Amino acid sequence: MAVGVLLLTHAGIGERLIDAATSALGPLPLRTASVGYRNGDDRIAFARAAARAMRELDDGDGVLVLTDLYGATPSNAAAEIATQGTRVRRVSAASLPMLLRVMNYPEQPLDELALTAAAGGRNGIVIDHA
Numbered sequence: 037m038a039v040g041v042l043l044l045t046h047a048g049i050g051e052r053l054i055d056a057a058t059s060a061l062g063p064l065p066l067r068t069a070s071v072g073y074r075n076g077d078d079r080i081a082f083a084r085a086a087a088r089a090m091r092e093l094d095d096g097d098g099v100l101v102l103t104d105l106y107g108a109t110p111s112n113a114a115a116e117i118a119t120q121g122t123r124v125r126r127v128s129a130a131s132l133p134m135l136l137r138v139m140n141y142p143e144q145p146l147d148e149l150a151l152t153a154a155a156g157g158r159n160g161i162v163i164d165h166a
Contacts, residue, residue: 039146040067040093041138042101043130044086044110047072050102050130057135065142067093073110083113090117090124098123098146100138100153102130125150133160 041064043050050070058064069089073082093099099122103111106128118124125146127134137156144152 037095037097038066038142039097039144039149040069040090040095040099041135042086042089042093042099042114043068043070043103043135044101044114045070045072045104045130046108046110047074049104053130053132053135056132057139060136061139064139066139067095069093071110073113079109079113082109083116086110086113087117087120090120090122094122098125100124100146100149101126102134102138102153103128104130127153127157129157131157131160133157 043053050072054068054070071086071089090099101114101124103114111128114126123146127150134153134157138149138153141152
């Protein structure tokens, strides 16, 4: 068994991150899905779709939920679905470095993988003089 990875983002962001990670790594080692929210979408329907995706990804080890913007609708939906019985850890500011780091440590348990995701996001930020 392994942790599932769910990207809850504004429309298109999660899908593009998964596409880019697949392009870089080939088949992803963790079960991964994305649910996108478009401004004006029904928030309840979005939360239901997120909960459905979460249940499909969970094989007993929990689900790491990556959101793009803390406090926005996708992040709020992640907090809501985390109360539905599946072990969930939510990490905001989803980015390609974060997702790639997660995929390089598929053996990690949920709590450790959440820390790895956060480190990947932080370490992916570099100020250069170029």
